Amino acid sequence: MVLRGITKRFGDKVVLEDLNARFLKGQTSCIMGPSGCGKTTLLQLLMGFLTPDEGTITGVPKKKSAVFQEDRLCEPFTAVSNIKMVLGRTADTGRIRDHLRQLGLEEAALDKPVRDFSGGMKRRVSIARAVLFGGEVLFLDEPFKGLDAATREQAMDYVKRHTKGSTVLLITHDQQEARKMGGQLLAMAQRGEP
Numbered sequence: 001m002v003l004r005g006i007t008k009r010f011g012d013k014v015v016l017e018d019l020n021a022r023f024l025k026g027q028t029s030c031i032m033g034p035s036g037c038g039k040t041t042l043l044q045l046l047m048g049f050l051t052p053d054e055g056t057i058t059g060v061p062k063k064k065s066a067v068f069q070e071d072r073l074c075e076p077f078t079a080v081s082n083i084k085m086v087l088g089r090t091a092d093t094g095r096i097r098d099h100l101r102q103l104g105l106e107e108a109a110l111d112k113p114v115r116d117f118s119g120g121m122k123r124r125v126s127i128a129r130a131v132l133f134g135g136e137v138l139f140l141d142e143p144f145k146g147l148d149a150a151t152r153e154q155a156m157d158y159v160k161r162h163t164k165g166s167t168v169l170l171i172t173h174d175q176q177e178a179r180k181m182g183g184q185l186l187a188m189a190q191r192g193e194p
């Protein structure tokens with residue numbers, strides 16, 4: 001995926017200016033930078049939810065998976081049902097349950113509505129949903145935020161294990177997380193900073 005000369009404004013506010021970047025196919029790229037520098041905006045441009053004011057974006061695969069900053073789950077539905085909403089009704093229930101267990105969710109929780117889940121449990125359902133959807137590219141916007149240290153390790157291992165050979169873009173504020181996920185690093189600065 002290649003971005004050339006990307007400028008994005010919201011009204012008078014210029015968020016990205018003449019940004020050039022290349023994300024290598026089949027590799028993980030970590031995007032870091034201060035709050036408000038435009039990381040989520042960059043992901044939304046790549047996902048096609050926003051259009052640039054100037055510049056071009058090429059090479060974005062059609063089939064995309066994403067973990068957004070919000071979980072975007074249907075609260076009255078179970079974890080398994082939430083994932084089936086994306087994969088289709090005929091998706092392999094056993095495989096979905098297995099993935100949720102790999103993320104440390106208890107068997108007994110899987111058939112409860114996600115409104116009864118903790119924030120960390122919801123996070124893991126949205127991570128499993130994105131991984132199971134199996135996009136050619138996986139966009140992850142601070143997916144491990146709010147997880148305790150052990151669960152975070154488990155979730156990072158899970159993502160690494162299931163995305164070998166896929167293109168992954170991860171936004172994170174955590175250096176350790178970026179080191180563990182590996183790949184290339186895109187360090188973004190606030191506009192006006194070097």
Ligand SMILES: Nc1ncnc2c1ncn2[C@@H]1O[C@H](COP(=O)(O)OP(=O)(O)OP(=O)(O)O)[C@@H](O)[C@H]1O
Pocket residue numbers: 010015033034035036037038039040041042
């Ligand atoms: N739809 C929008 N309309 C107006 N301004 C917006 C919109 N989306 C983002 N912005 C502004 O653009 C700037 C960049 O936002 P963005 O969410 O991309 O930053 P970020 O680097 O992802 O921040 P964080 O690390 O806090 O998530 C912010 O000042 C934000 O207020």
